[in-house]
Amino acid sequence: MSELSAAARRAVEAATVAGAGEAEAYVSRDSGREVRVHGGEVESLTAATQSGVGVRAWIGHRVGYAYGTDFSDAGVRAIAAQAAEAAAVADEDEFAAPPQPAFFEALPGLSDPSIGEWEAGRVAELALTVERTALEADERLVGVEAAVYADSDERIAIASSTGVAGEYEASSCYAYLQALAEGGGARETGLGFGLARGPRGLDPVAIGREGAERALQMIGAEKPESRSCPVVFDETVAASFAGLIGGGLGAKAVQRGRSPFAGRIGEEVASSAFALHDDGRDPDGPASAPFDAEGVPRRRTALIEDGRLRSYLFDTYSANREGTQSTGSAARAGYRSLPSVATSNLVIAPGALSFEQLLAEAGEGVYVNDVAGLHSGVNPVTGVFSVGASGRMIRGGALAEPVREFTVAGELVAMLGAVSAAGVTPRWVPFGGSVSTPPLLIAEMAISGS
Amino acid sequence: MSELLDPGVAERVLSHALANGGRFAEVFAERRRGQSLAIDERRIESVQSGAEEGAGVRVVEGNTSYFAHVDGLDPADLERAADEAAAALKGARAEPRPLQARASTPLPIERRPEEVPAERKAALLRELDERARAKGAEVAQFVASYAEARREVALANSDGLFSGDDRTRVRIGAQAVARRDEAVETGAETLGGHRGFELLEDDPGQIAEQAAAKALTLLDAVPAPSGSMPVVVGGGFGGVLFHEMTGHGLEADHIEKNASVYTGKLGERVAEPLLNAYDDGRLPGEWGSDAIDDEGQPTQKTQVIEDGRLTSYLYDRLTAERAGVASTGNGRRESFRHLPIPRMTNTYIAPGDATPEGMIAEVEQGFYAVSFGGGQVDPATGDFVFGVSEGYLIEGGKVTRPCRGATLIGNCLDALAAIDAVGGDFFMKSGICGKGGQKAPVGTGQGHVRLRALTVGGTAR
Numbered sequence: 072m073s074e075l076s077a078a079a080r081r082a083v084e085a086a087t088v089a090g091a092g093e094a095e096a097y098v099s100r101d102s103g104r105e106v107r108v109h110g111g112e113v114e115s116l117t118a119a120t121q122s123g124v125g126v127r128a129w130i131g132h133r134v135g136y137a138y139g140t141d142f143s144d145a146g147v148r149a150i151a152a153q154a155a156e157a158a159a160v161a162d163e164d165e166f167a168a169p170p171q172p173a174f175f176e177a178l179p180g181l182s183d184p185s186i187g188e189w190e191a192g193r194v195a196e197l198a199l200t201v202e203r204t205a206l207e208a209d210e211r212l213v214g215v216e217a218a219v220y221a222d223s224d225e226r227i228a229i230a231s232s233t234g235v236a237g238e239y240e241a242s243s244c245y246a247y248l249q250a251l252a253e254g255g256g257a258r259e260t261g262l263g264f265g266l267a268r269g270p271r272g273l274d275p276v277a278i279g280r281e282g283a284e285r286a287l288q289m290i291g292a293e294k295p296e297s298r299s300c301p302v303v304f305d306e307t308v309a310a311s312f313a314g315l316i317g318g319g320l321g322a323k324a325v326q327r328g329r330s331p332f333a334g335r336i337g338e339e340v341a342s343s344a345f346a347l348h349d350d351g352r353d354p355d356g357p358a359s360a361p362f363d364a365e366g367v368p369r370r371r372t373a374l375i376e377d378g379r380l381r382s383y384l385f386d387t388y389s390a391n392r393e394g395t396q397s398t399g400s401a402a403r404a405g406y407r408s409l410p411s412v413a414t415s416n417l418v419i420a421p422g423a424l425s426f427e428q429l430l431a432e433a434g435e436g437v438y439v440n441d442v443a444g445l446h447s448g449v450n451p452v453t454g455v456f457s458v459g460a461s462g463r464m465i466r467g468g469a470l471a472e473p474v475r476e477f478t479v480a481g482e483l484v485a486m487l488g489a490v491s492a493a494g495v496t497p498r499w500v501p502f503g504g505s506v507s508t509p510p511l512l513i514a515e516m517a518i519s520g521s
Numbered sequence: 522m523s524e525l526l527d528p529g530v531a532e533r534v535l536s537h538a539l540a541n542g543g544r545f546a547e548v549f550a551e552r553r554r555g556q557s558l559a560i561d562e563r564r565i566e567s568v569q570s571g572a573e574e575g576a577g578v579r580v581v582e583g584n585t586s587y588f589a590h591v592d593g594l595d596p597a598d599l600e601r602a603a604d605e606a607a608a609a610l611k612g613a614r615a616e617p618r619p620l621q622a623r624a625s626t627p628l629p630i631e632r633r634p635e636e637v638p639a640e641r642k643a644a645l646l647r648e649l650d651e652r653a654r655a656k657g658a659e660v661a662q663f664v665a666s667y668a669e670a671r672r673e674v675a676l677a678n679s680d681g682l683f684s685g686d687d688r689t690r691v692r693i694g695a696q697a698v699a700r701r702d703e704a705v706e707t708g709a710e711t712l713g714g715h716r717g718f719e720l721l722e723d724d725p726g727q728i729a730e731q732a733a734a735k736a737l738t739l740l741d742a743v744p745a746p747s748g749s750m751p752v753v754v755g756g757g758f759g760g761v762l763f764h765e766m767t768g769h770g771l772e773a774d775h776i777e778k779n780a781s782v783y784t785g786k787l788g789e790r791v792a793e794p795l796l797n798a799y800d801d802g803r804l805p806g807e808w809g810s811d812a813i814d815d816e817g818q819p820t821q822k823t824q825v826i827e828d829g830r831l832t833s834y835l836y837d838r839l840t841a842e843r844a845g846v847a848s849t850g851n852g853r854r855e856s857f858r859h860l861p862i863p864r865m866t867n868t869y870i871a872p873g874d875a876t877p878e879g880m881i882a883e884v885e886q887g888f889y890a891v892s893f894g895g896g897q898v899d900p901a902t903g904d905f906v907f908g909v910s911e912g913y914l915i916e917g918g919k920v921t922r923p924c925r926g927a928t929l930i931g932n933c934l935d936a937l938a939a940i941d942a943v944g945g946d947f948f949m950k951s952g953i954c955g956k957g958g959q960k961a962p963v964g965t966g967q968g969h970v971r972l973r974a975l976t977v978g979g980t981a982r
Binding site: 113409457 | 608707779
């Protein structure tokens with residue numbers, strides 16, 4: 072047994088000794104690096120390993136949680152005892168129970184050896200290439216606020232008193248930049264990014280160019296007139312909205328009456344052009360893993376098909392409450408957090424139209440390639456939203472002048488009903504969780520500008 | 522603090538950090554612990570506690586910071602972090618100066634929250650639940666949370682600075698969902714401070730009633746209007762407007778990279794002469810206060826706008842050094858696992874002499890944004906957005922109907938210059954600010970403020 076699994080096992084035993092009827096321990100160890108560059112120089116280089124353990128304890132149907140970084144026997148005993156103490160404070164909840172063990176298939180290919188092979192100097196050069204590519208793109212490109220490379224190699228182990236036991240390793244890395252362009256007396260920013268399982272999977276030139284192009288195309292942007300018109304979302308914006316939809320499809324929000332999708336299984340909630348599923352085992356998905364944050368096997372779950380709502384996402388608790396099976400959708404923000412239901416990799420099905428064809432189909436409208444204020448401009452309970460946006464006008468079926476400082480407003484379910492086409496080429500985007508989506512055409516949305 | 526970091530150990534760690542050169546080195550040690558719980562569907566749940574300790578070591582050479590962090594505070598852990606940070610340097614050994622302790626007095630905590638039984642905290646949440654539901658049968662859902670956190674920090678650097686702080690924060694939040702037929706609305710309220718459990722001795726149940734009242738009010742809401750109009754912003758958390766549209770743009774890292782619309786504007790008129798604003802990390806008991814920043818610099822009160830003129834940016838150690846000025850005590854980090862960066866503490870517009878009633882009475886057609894769910898700004902372009910959590914129409918100088926789904930959108934410099942009235946009804950609220958992947962507790966504050974014109978983006982057709 073590995074050191075991590077052994078630590079998890081020790082924590083489970085300590086919790087039962089401390090009075091827990093059942094217990095589960097989640098242990099993670101993460102080695103990571105981050106390089107930030109600016110003006111052709113390395114601004115900061117961070118290297119670190121961190122590890123921690125989180126213990127969930129059940130006393131009857133009460134559940135408590137504790138975490139810490141001290142792996143000594145005394146340290147683990149203290150964490151386990153705190154978890155049991157926490158359980159005693161919670162109220163009874165008849166559906167609170169530990170997951171039962173289930174067979175999960177190994178998922179190879181989650182870890183890329185190039186992370187370990189590329190030393191600090193080489194990944195710094197990658198970040199410098201991202202910055203340099205952008206700066207050399209055009210003379211109106213006046214700077215790069217930050218160009219960043221970061222990676223992480225994480226090992227996760229889980230064990231429970233019911234017999235759950237598993238361990239896996241996964242690596243990930245990303246690079247991005249915020250490019251600055253100047254023109255017409257104003258300053259514009261453009262984001263370029265890429266993600267992969269290891270640095271060899273990143274294309275620094277493509278990332279630098281994307282940031283430069285996004286910043287340059289915004290030069291001269293003005294506020295558009297308020298109108299109601301067709302809107303094309305680029306992949307980053309589509310992904311942000313997909314994340315909000317995924318949040319509303321989590322069974323916790325649904326069961327507690329805090330989702331616009333509550334009580335609508337089998338109903339029409341989208342146009343037939345919009346199909347959505349969650350797949351925790353997608354070989355290309357950044358969030359893929361053999362099992363979820365409480366040791367339940369990951370799987371594929373159809374959410375919206377043929378415009379109809381097919382399923383919600385369940386963790387063990389919400390599945391118990393519904394009298395169904397977990398969809399392997401428990402997630403945690405590291406060892407500090409209790410597992411809770413969330414999306415893994417959300418996938419919006421691609422359609423048949425090229426980007427040019429989507430624009431042609433839109434005719435006269437707005438192309439939105441950036442949104443801001445999603446955390447404050449969206450009501451997740453009702454689905455009503457109004458968010459800041461920028462992008463380009465679409466005139467005569469093609470991209471025209473840039474526009475900024477306007478809002479896009481509506482309601483999530485109504486917006487899904489108005490999706491009239493999806494692009495043919497999807498992209499993985501780290502916004503809204505982990506999302507694969509093509510650009511989307513929405514037949515009509517309210518734009519508020521001048 | 523010497524219990525966290527022994528001065529002898531610190532000197533050895535700094536010596537390790539400078540083994541391959543460097544013009545500056547620092548070790549930052551921290552012990553953090555916290556407890557939180559929630560009530561949802563009338564049940565106490567999500568009861569959790571945790572403790573972490575570790576240290577971060579940085580070495581600065583030229584404009585580059587080399588940083589490593591470790592879990593654990595054993596001398597061997599700290600030396601390992603120092604060796605990792607130094608590994609990428611290739612210069613000749615440098616010598617740290619002998620340490621000299623600089624006293625700092627942590628903010629006073631009257632009642633240590635970790636000494637209050639968890640059952641008492643659960644009882645408090647049950648009281649909040651009762652109070653919210655007592656506002657009416659239309660309160661369909663209520664969620665409240667309690668969180669306490671203690672951060673003991675100690676740091677030493679190669680200039681000889683040796684200092685520390687002991688920070689305790691308590692915060693509660695309430696969210697109500699109201700339902701009437703098909704209409705569903707939400708309301709939220711929070712209370713937080715750099716204080717102990719004494720923060721909650723003075724009727725904390727009020728926030729539950731306020732959250733419920735907001736949700737109930739919104740049941741009668743109409744879709745928010747769209748277009749440019751005069752906007753009156755409420756006191757307290759309304760200050761998030763200034764935090765986003767000015768505060769972030771004054772952080773010196775954005776300034777030195779020429780990535781802020783306030784770059785080069787020091788000494789210039791940026792607002793009406795009636796506007797005075799501050800960042801103040803020393804406000805007693807406030808959520809964004811600390812005794813020292815996370816580089817050992819005592820926190821201070823910095824006037825950023827004086828009679829409408831821009832008077833200061835907000836600096837950490839490195840940005841101040843490059844600008845040739847003194848740090849303003851704004852070097853903050855989320856934990857020992859993060860590098861310090863320039864951050865706001867408590868940022869506010871100082872009280873003026875207008876009254877909320879007076880400034881509303883002068884508006885023929887406008888919008889009244891009482892509170893926000895949050896906001897976001899791109900300091901380089903100055904574009905910002907704010908989600909309004911409680912808003913009303915102003916018609917004929919009077920507040921009339923509540924509105925749902927409003928967002929305020931604009932550009933920093935235009936909006937700041939458009940402030941034409943500042944109220945005297947000043948108060949502070951607590952918030953969590955995210956920047957560069959790091960969260961920080963920040964205070965925002967103001968009395969009512971009026972902007973001549975701002976774009977409201979709503980859903981009304």
